[in-house]
Amino acid sequence: MKLSPKAKQIFNTIDKETTKLGDLRTIAKTIKKDHDLALQLWSTGHFMARQLAILILDNKQLDQNVINKLDTDIQNHNPEEQIHLMDWLIANQLTKSKQLITLIESWEHSPSTLQRRVFWYYQARLRWMGNTKHSNTEYLLKAIEKNLMSEQPEVQWAMNYTAGQIGKWEEKYRDRCIAIGESTGLYKDDIVPKNCTPSYLPEFIAIEVAKLKK
Known part of the structure; x- marks a missing residue:
């Protein structure tokens, strides 16, 4: 796609x-919403330009068709950038519209x-602040128990994180979520940086519940 003079600038x-996320947000505030400009910036394939594009879409x-195209393009980035771009899209666009939430x-x-x-990261986000009024919790746990170990690593992490949030906030499901971690052993042997919470469910839930009790 040919860039307009504004897009080039x-x-x-x-x-x-050198550009930081805060810099992108500052630029986006001056642009506000400009879908055509966003698509031009997206077409460059540049990681930072695509982050800015997401902000002004x-x-x-x-x-679904547009998102599929963005998804395909995102897959051309390295794994770390893929996750960042998709999470950026969730936070700044997909969860801002009831229609897009329905898609999620x-x-x-999804293939x-x-x-x-x-899908799974959104389920975890719904529970971040202790909102337990969800009718699909039992369904989600059954799906996690059945499918967790057969999923791709990126999806496994989000499924595991959803189980962690459920176990943290809902005592009646806590033992069940801990049992998922114990039976799968997922992330048990991970080396966790100092001051970071491990993803291994028994440890994650124990640490997070202890924080709630303080």
């Missing part, structure tokens, strides 16, 4: 090594690994 100010113009909720069995990860 913005693109030339973005440097992968018009979510009213996002549908349909992605549990796209990234979209399946979004």
Whole structure:
């Protein structure tokens, strides 16, 4: 896609090594919403330009076909950048629209690994602040117990994290969530950086519950 003079000017100010996320948000605030400009910046394939593009997309113009195209493009990035771009898309666009949330909720069995990860990560996000009023918790746990170990690593992490949030906030499911970690051994042997919470469910839940009791 040919860049307009405005898109070229913005693109030339973005440097992968020195531009920070805060800088992108500052730029986005001055642009506000500009879907055409976003698509031009996206077409560059540049990681930082694509993050800026996500901030200024018009979510009213996002549908499954457009998201599939973004998803395909994201897969050309390295694994770390893939996760960052998709999480950035969740936080800044996909959860800002009831229509797009409906799409997220349909992605549990999507052929796209990234979209399946979004489904599970969204379920975890719903529970971050202790909201336990969800009718699908039992269903989610059954799906995790059945499918966790057969999923791709990116999706496994989000499924595991959802179980962690359920176990943290809902005492009646806590032992069951701990048992998932014990039976799978997932992340048990991971080396965790100092001051970071391990992903191994028995440890994650114990640490997070202890925080709640303080």
